[in-house]
Amino acid sequence: MPYKDKEIEKMYFTISEVAKQFNVAASLIRFWETEFEILKPKKTTKGNRLYTKKDIENFRLVYHLVKEKGFTLDGAKKKLKEGNTKSVDTQSEIISHLKNIKSFLKTMHDEL
Numbered sequence: 001m002p003y004k005d006k007e008i009e010k011m012y013f014t015i016s017e018v019a020k021q022f023n024v025a026a027s028l029i030r031f032w033e034t035e036f037e038i039l040k041p042k043k044t045t046k047g048n049r050l051y052t053k054k055d056i057e058n059f060r061l062v063y064h065l066v067k068e069k070g071f072t073l074d075g076a077k078k079k080l081k082e083g084n085t086k087s088v089d090t091q092s093e094i095i096s097h098l099k100n101i102k103s104f105l106k107t108m109h110d111e112l
Contacts, residue, residue: 012042015077021056022063029059035073038080052068060096068095 019026030049033039038058041049051059065076 012052013056015041015049015051017050018056018059020057024063032059032062032066036077036080038062064095 013021014028015029019029029039033041036058039055039062041051041055043049061080062076065071065079066073071079
């Protein structure tokens with residue numbers, strides 16, 4: 001029986017990978033880390049940030065509130081403290097899926 005490699009799932013992401021994923025500057029991520037308690041990535045001994053999928057989901061939540069919903073930083077902090085982020089998570093996921101669909105449709109349109 002031949003050995004099958006299982007797909008190795010990445011556990012940590014660098015700040016540049018996260019910045020690229022959201023199309024933001026790394027400095028914005030570092031700034032938001034000082035503003036939002038939920039943004040606390042692990043750091044190496046050299047001080048490099050390592051983001052888990054949970055860290056990225058937390059960043060996505062803040063990004064959704066501030067960049068997509070137009071909350072001020074204080075407004076976003078208040079919303080997060082209320083603890084009712086389930087509906088915000090759902091909205092963020094829906095927006096993400098719609099953006100993926102839009103991108104796919106645009107690619108299909110361009111190919112036709």
